[in-house]
Amino acid sequence: MKNKLYIVGIGSGDRKSLTLKAIEVIQTCDMIVGYKRYIQYIEDLIEDQEIFSTGMKKEIERCTKALECAREGKKVAMISSGDAGVYGMAGPILQLKAEKFPDVDVEVIPGITAMNLGAAALGAPLMHDTAIISLSNLLTPWETIEKRLEHAAAGDFVIALYNPRSNGRPHLLKRARDIIAKHKQLNTPVGIVKHAGREKEELFLSTLKDFNDEWVDMNSIVIIGNSCSFISNNLFITPRGYHI
């Protein structure tokens, strides 16, 4: 369909974590819009489609361009890493659509997020109720993040931390850990996955007491267990009441 913008989650892992639908949209669109690095991940799927890519922090420019081109009659694919609907580009695009482009048809194609790829690499840590929290305070006040960490830990949720550490805010993960440790046992399992689902994937299994935040970078996902989680044979498992 022409005159349409697809927001395509390309997954956080390698090529094989893409869905059939994502590949179909990329291969049949007229134009691909995205952050440079994400376009590189799918370069071999692109034939003669027009490409519009920009660097980091140009999100709104990219979103506006994608909507303008769809309005002009193109079938546009906006590429988002992971799932476009989880801390991705679906939000700003749909906000822009609501305010300035109500006539443009938009469809979100979900992808596999870092949390799900990371969990699969660690074992089965997400088998019970889970709170997903981003530690990035670029777009969210730290007080809000702290409040959510408190409640997630007090509610005995498994906790998945996105954007757990960057050069600009290396100390936030330690602060998050201290808040969580007020409510969870110090021997609670912690799993860290760098580059989940990619060839250079790296795993670390530890506990709230012992994990080293130097193992963590921007490309990591951190998963902290609930009160029933355990590590056995290098597998991080959160049980769910089955009698084994």
Add this chain to the structure above:
Amino acid sequence: MKNKLYIVGIGSGDRKSLTLKAIEVIQTCDMIVGYKRYIQYIEDLIEDQEIFSTGMKKEIERCTKALECAREGKKVAMISSGDAGVYGMAGPILQLKAEKFPDVDVEVIPGITAMNLGAAALGAPLMHDTAIISLSNLLTPWETIEKRLEHAAAGDFVIALYNPRSNGRPHLLKRARDIIAKHKQLNTPVGIVKHAGREKEELFLSTLKDFNDEWVDMNSIVIIGNSCSFISNNLFITPRGYHI
């Protein structure tokens, strides 16, 4: 690779929500194990593979059979709907592996869950921190579920409810709603998606005050916004601090 069990998430939507990796494993294994209805979803991908399927509530029997056959030398694919690692079969299989089958190699292949497909259909409700809670009290005491609902609502999380309603426990969704409404405004958006990602998908957009729990069944996912979420032009959006 022989002597290996793959736990394959086939996504919660239609064929196009499968990943390339899931399809590759299904097509190259010797044996497929799963709940009858899930096997039907992928029937056309199966050639001459052996099939072992059973009905509901036979989970542990299926898991044990899958591990036994992998131990005997087969390449086995255990099919799980959605993502095997989210309230799926990855947990019990890895628990069994840890206790009785430490020699069997197991790999989890993640899939797209109902939450992500449902969110994509509704707009962009999961753009900020989200708590995932199952309302099924078959394997979890209701007091634990209530405690998590309290904390998720008090922490201003977006809340995604799995297993929101069944014939055996039709009243739990109302009780969950009442707990959440103690902490969230009554005009907070609520989105309900039945059969997310499938042809018969149905959407309902409403609010905590007005949503009707009769719209919800076992095959639904319910998403409740945070204090910034809004509905505009039939899109459920949770903003994330971008200046639009």
